[in-house]
Amino acid sequence: xxxxxxxxxxxxxxxxxxxxxxxxxxxxxxxxxxxxxxxxxxxxxxxxxxxxxxxxxxxxxxxxxxxxxxxxxxxxxxxxxxxxxxxxxxxxxxxxxxxxxxxxxxxxxxxxxxxxxxxxxxxxxxxxxxxxxxxxxx
Numbered sequence: 131x132x133x134x135x136x137x138x139x140x141x142x143x144x145x146x147x148x149x150x151x152x153x154x155x156x157x158x159x160x161x162x163x164x165x166x167x168x169x170x171x172x173x174x175x176x177x178x179x180x181x182x183x184x185x186x187x188x189x190x191x192x193x194x195x196x197x198x199x200x201x202x203x204x205x206x207x208x209x210x211x212x213x214x215x216x217x218x219x220x221x222x223x224x225x226x227x228x229x230x231x232x233x234x235x236x237x238x239x240x241x242x243x244x245x246x247x248x249x250x251x252x253x254x255x256x257x258x259x260x261x262x263x264x265x266x267x268x
Contacts (some may be wrong), residue, residue: 131170132209133209134166134168134170135207136162136166137204137227138204138206140201140203141200144200151199159206160192167209172262173262182245185243188240190236190239191237193234194234195235196234198224198245202226202228204224204225204227204233205225208220211237211267212267215242216250216251216252218263219240219243222236222237222238
């Protein structure tokens with residue numbers, strides 16, 4: 131299983147009037163973790179896009195268990211949970227470092243497309259990318 135962990139310190143601007151991280155920031159954190167995950171596999175987004183492969187977002191989900199607060203240090207964990215050739219699902223956990231509390235769980239679903247956002251048969255056109263993603267499924 132290939133998991134990437136990214137540390138994020140909650141900034142004041144990410145909190146709402148109640149002092150809790152606004153829900154939209156979790157999706158930004160997911161993106162940060164996903165980008166680092168890709169970089170850690172040896173195939174980053176820039177390389178994929180330079181090769182004509184895009185990964186547009188199709189779905190997002192987040193289940194909030196507890197709120198993160200200003201100055202909390204959190205770890206965002208991410209991994210590939212599903213890969214079916216044209217789509218890939220990434221899962222996420224946000225954990226507060228101080229007490230190990232699971233704050234949120236989420237997922238994003240992405241499609242493999244060309245630069246014109248037409249679906250790609252990644253296995254046929256880019257077998258090395260297919261092989262990489264197939265090897266990453268949890």
